[in-house]
Amino acid sequence: xxxVAPVITFATEYIVGDDEGWKVRVDYQDWADIKQFFAGDxx
Numbered sequence: 056x057x058x059v060a061p062v063i064t065f066a067t068e069y070i071v072g073d074d075e076g077w078k079v080r081v082d083y084q085d086w087a088d089i090k091q092f093f094a095g096d097x098x
């Protein structure tokens with residue numbers, strides 16, 4: 056018999072650009088590359 060432990064996850068709320076905030080004409084690929092997003096996360 057195999058024991059299965061439940062996995063608890065919590066959604067994360069991201070502020071795009073972090074402390075810099077959202078700006079036009081900015082490529083946010085570098086910002087997104089260092090994040091790990093999951094279903095349920097919000098921006």
